[in-house]
Amino acid sequence: MSAACERGFSSEELLSLRFPLHRACRDGDVGALRSLLAVSSPTDISLEDNFYGWTPLHWAAHFGKLECVMQLVQAGVGVNISTTRFAQTPAHIAAFGGHPRGLLWLIQVGADYNIQDYVGETPVHKAARSGSLDCLNVLVSHGAKTDLRNASGLTAAELALAQGFRQCSQYLCSVQNHRLNGFYTNGIASGLYRDNLITDGLNGYMGTNRKRSHEESDHGGIKKPRTDDSSFSQLWALMA
CATH class of the missing domain: 1.25.40.20 (Ankyrin repeat-containing domain)
Incomplete structure (x- = not known):
């Protein structure tokens, strides 16, 4: 170059x-x-x-x-092609970019949603890092692990909190608590987040209700969860 x-x-x-x-x-x-x-x-x-x-x-x-x-x-x-430098798959990239439809399609054709990259982060970590509640919903609804820790020892919930995405952190903590208490079965958390889901026309894609997500966001200096596409300027954050 x-x-x-x-x-x-x-x-x-x-x-x-x-x-x-x-x-x-x-x-x-x-x-x-x-x-x-x-x-x-x-x-x-x-x-x-x-x-x-x-x-x-x-x-x-x-x-x-x-x-x-x-x-x-x-x-x-x-579908699980990994980059040489950072060991990231398209699922990592889609999750960080905030593209739930693309992420869902990748999962449907065999993407490994629990694979860890060079810093030990899974697609769940990437979605948490960028505050994409939509992508977190897709991953969790398919059974992605939420308790894995990255190389810094952080779970996705802890990473979301560190990045200022409190609603994403609370959501992940709720998922983990429900799983630990045996209320999470077959990839669907009964009653946990069903009220926040809508179908999007892609084989029953479930994403967050955007209006509700924004209305319920905390404005006291806390970042809103991302429900829109990321910009090109955020590329380097993925490499962090």
Whole structure:
């Protein structure tokens, strides 16, 4: 990357020239992606970029481009493909980015939602780190573990609290308490959060009722749980 930049290429030009699959996934350009996949080798579709060390599938997961995610998996990209540098899967990236529909689809086709990255964090930790209550709901409803600790010794609930997402922390603590007391069965916490769920049209996707989440948020200096998409500027927080 540095050599190309030294020759006067901008990052955007470099992305277009050397990583067209990644750019198509960033932009959600399904037509371009299909055309590129038709002439790409298995090496091309799993290539890590020089910016974040992500494959095209990681880019699609981060930006919430579900159609691109589907195209790549159908083209043979492993749903649990892990980055060399940070050992993060698309599920980690989607959870941190706050994309519950993409995360749900990945889980439905075999994504490991309990896998830990290089700092010991699971997708539950990533959703907690970014305050995505929607993604936490998807993960918990499928039985994701909430008691795993990262390399710093923090559970997802403790991490959410440290980041200022108190509602996410309380939700995770409630899930854990219900599980310990035997009220959590078959991946569904009976009565625990059912009142906060709505269907979203993706095979019964369950996400939080956004209006209710915001109305119930604490405004006393406490961050609201995120129920919208993340911005590109938050990429580096994932690497923390």
